[in-house]
Amino acid sequence: MTISNKTRVPKRKAQAIPTFALYGESVTSAQDMLHIEEVQSRSQLYQWEIEPHVHHGLYQVLWLQQGTAEVLLDERREAVRGPTAIVVPPGVVHGFRFAPATDGLVLTLSAKFLEAGEFQAVGEAFRALFAAPGLLPFEPVQVTAARLNALFRELLAEFLLPGSDGSPVPVWLARSLVWRLAQASARGQQAQGKRAYGHQALFTRFLLLVEQHFLEHWPLERYASRLGLSTPRLNRLVREQRGVSALELVHERLTREACRRLIYIAAPAARLAAELGFEDPAYFSRFFKRRMGVSPQRYRSEHGGQD
Numbered sequence: 001m002t003i004s005n006k007t008r009v010p011k012r013k014a015q016a017i018p019t020f021a022l023y024g025e026s027v028t029s030a031q032d033m034l035h036i037e038e039v040q041s042r043s044q045l046y047q048w049e050i051e052p053h054v055h056h057g058l059y060q061v062l063w064l065q066q067g068t069a070e071v072l073l074d075e076r077r078e079a080v081r082g083p084t085a086i087v088v089p090p091g092v093v094h095g096f097r098f099a100p101a102t103d104g105l106v107l108t109l110s111a112k113f114l115e116a117g118e119f120q121a122v123g124e125a126f127r128a129l130f131a132a133p134g135l136l137p138f139e140p141v142q143v144t145a146a147r148l149n150a151l152f153r154e155l156l157a158e159f160l161l162p163g164s165d166g167s168p169v170p171v172w173l174a175r176s177l178v179w180r181l182a183q184a185s186a187r188g189q190q191a192q193g194k195r196a197y198g199h200q201a202l203f204t205r206f207l208l209l210v211e212q213h214f215l216e217h218w219p220l221e222r223y224a225s226r227l228g229l230s231t232p233r234l235n236r237l238v239r240e241q242r243g244v245s246a247l248e249l250v251h252e253r254l255t256r257e258a259c260r261r262l263i264y265i266a267a268p269a270a271r272l273a274a275e276l277g278f279e280d281p282a283y284f285s286r287f288f289k290r291r292m293g294v295s296p297q298r299y300r301s302e303h304g305g306q307d
Contacts (some may be wrong), residue, residue, distance in 0.1 A: 006153055017260070018051070018052070018053040018262045019053065019056060023046075023050055025294065029195070033058065034107075035107070035108045036105055036152070037105060038105055038106075038156070039062070039104040040103075043098050043102075046164075048097065048098040048100055049096070050095050051095050052072055053096040054091060054093050054094070055088075056090055056108070057111070059108070059109045060088040060109075061086065061106075061177070062085070062086040062107075063104050063149070064082040064083065064085075064103075065149055066082045067081075067082055067099045067101065067109075068082075068099045069099065069102060070097040071086055072094055073088070073133040073134075074092055074094075074256060074260060082102075083137075084141075085136040085148070085181055085184075086136075087129060087133055087137075087185075089130040089131070089132065089179070089211075091211070092133045093174050104284055115208065122175045124201075125182035126182070127204065127208065128200075129185055131204040131208060134185075136188060137184055144184055148180055148181070151176055154173055155170060155174060158173060186200075198239055203238065205227060206227060206234070210223070210250055211253070214250055214254050215254075215275075215276060216277060218250075223257050234246050254276065254277075255291045257276060258284075258288055261276070262300040262303070263300070269285070269296040269300070272296075273285075284296070
């Protein structure tokens with residue numbers, strides 16, 4: 001089983017961003033994992049702070065029912081108040097600083113766990129919900145918030161029930177939660193004037209491909225081909241959804257990863273450049289400076305890092 005939470009940028013850089021199953025626990029095989037726990041059960045042990053860390057192959061939703069939290073999602077920092085769902089896909093550096101006595105739950109899932117079986121619609125909802133990290137705020141009196149909270153509480157009760165191993169009920173409840181959250185996310189996007197679901201779904205597929213292959217520096221033609229689109233059509237799609245070209249979006253993701261590693265990983269910039277798919281460290285430096293306005297070394301220094 002696997003889960004996690006925590007915040008505040010560490011004063012010293014590690015050799016790698018901490019990777020956990022459940023926060024503070026060593027990584028184990030989690031191909032068929034479902035885990036849920038109350039926020040306070042783990043964060044209270046760490047003075048209500050969950051420092052920046054990452055999960056690989058695991059998906060999390062932190063349900064903040066009551067209270068406040070400072071949330072770190074990669075370079076994004078937000079102050080949030082419950083009720084809010086915080087969505088954390090795999091590979092996203094995340095951390096939390098909770099107000100004492102915050103009430104909430106943390107659900108951790110593996111993709112295989114939810115996509116197994118004949119529930120294609122749930123798999124689609126799962127992929128849409130976890131396409132990117134984000135916050136789903138609700139009004140305290142909102143019916144959807146009450147339904148979500150009830151589902152989270154029921155799932156926790158079933159998860160903790162003695163002799164529940166092998167029971168299908170937690171699986172059903174987890175699928176219901178993903179379905180409800182994906183619906184809420186879609187409604188929020190519609191309220192903000194997003195494009196039709198068909199375009200949104202296609203754009204989500206593009207985001208997933210970028211996440212899987214941006215370190216390989218795929219050309220746009222390859223992304224377009226995998227989506228059954230021409231390159232101009234892919235560019236129009238991305239401009240409709242994000243207001244930038246497809247190449248710019250790929251470069252944004254690559255730059256975000258570069259920033260993340262420069263801040264969190266103590267390694268020479270040349271080595272990080274190679275890990276990011278750049279054969280020439282000088283080209284990486286030019287790429288980074290063009291996008292961020294400073295060299296990789298200067299960026300690392302300005303953000304408290306050290307070589």
